[in-house]
Amino acid sequence: MTVHIIETVDGFKETIAKNSIVVIDAFATWCGPCKAIAPTIAKWSESDEFKDKIYFAKFDVDHLPDLSQELGIRAMPTFIVFKDGEKVDEFVGANPPALQKLITKYVQ
Template identity: 50%
Template sequence: MGVTEIKSFEQFKEVIGGSKPTIIDFWATWCGPCKMISPIFEKISDTPVGEKLGFYKVDVDDQEQITQELGIRAMPTFVVFKDGDKIDTVVGADPAKLQAAISKYGA
């Protein structure tokens, strides 16, 4: 399915409100670890699990309202939502932890 960039607070609210679990990558253009793990996140989104989970990304510098509302302090941070609720968080560029969270909710 690929990764979709969230470009507004309204779009963010719409994306997280669905019953399909959604994982959002909070990243920044200046973040080295973000650049390292981003291709892994993109590759996972193109596997069959991409049909079961929504894959999105938020540039923390462009979407400060979203970043502040969630209290994102470290990049990258991956947050899993379902039915409007935050159900899991993975902080840092750890491919194993990211894959574990995706497997948990995309099963």
């Protein structure tokens, strides 16, 4: 498992449809906190705690402004949790302990 890059709105829809639990990272290339937390997210995607249980994906808000608007992204990074195609949670900011606690709720 790794952090998958979402390139299109259709790619986003396919991602949340095909995977039971998805954590989406809405980031911007110019965002310092986004860059700071990215290695942590990558590490989690490979960890025994989350791999094979949670699908990690990310998209650049500047490349997909329509998706950013549809999801209501107002700040970066924003993490959105989808379960069975439905948005179930959201977290704004680069706070690894708080984000990990939120994600852990969805590990089956």
